[in-house]
Amino acid sequence: YIPSFCTACYREGRTGDRFMSLCKSGQIQNCCHPNALMTLKEYLMDYAGPKTKEIGEKLIKEELKNIPKEKVRAIAEKYLKEIESEGKRDFRF
Template sequence: MKLTAILRLAVPYTGIILSTREQSGLRDRLFHLGVSQISANSRTYPGGYTKNGDLSGNEGQFSVGDCRTTQEVIRDISKDGFSPSFCTACYRVGRTGKEFMEFARPGEIQKFCLPNSILSFKEYLLDYGDSEIRKIGDAVIQKQASQIEDIKIQAATIKKLEEIEKGKRDLYF
């Protein structure tokens, strides 16, 4: 846990990613120290993503420590006030490599990341979330949308959320 905190402080603009090797409790605690990305429902062996694949992890490339389903991971992180992001906007608009770092180093990327995370999470909730996750997720979205500092981006995010509610998809900044 100390290493994660040190990395976050030393390199605040970098992503810190956890695999499903770690136990769920540790993964949940590390989010509070700055982990920015985790995998969920991972399969680590050939054929693992077939209908009959399971999460035993015994025959895989590595043992799986967190066997929660994607829905369970999303529910659990949402209960802690975090939201998943399914966003691919940076890749699609060319904010990659050097261009991405020009936004990331000074912290400007958050002008895109938070709104895009909110929008992609809303799509997920409407398309795949059960009633419990929708309720928890909508509360997280409301809170996070209110925390967007740029008033114009906040208003545009709220407008896009309304469009998503009406069935529009694939909206991003």
């Protein structure tokens, strides 16, 4: 399981019927999985100790492979790099 600190759906207005339609169609995976990876990365950068960071980075690397859409995966990889190298925050799908 991936710990997620994501609030993207709420902040993007994906609530109620809109949220449920994304869930029922399976399209929510194109939002939730990459958002979980990005919020985990932010947590690791801001709060994690060395051992936790090592474990988390390994998990992120492995879980990126499980994002089914290549375009979504590429964008997530770009955002993850920007989180680490530039300290950017608050990316969301």
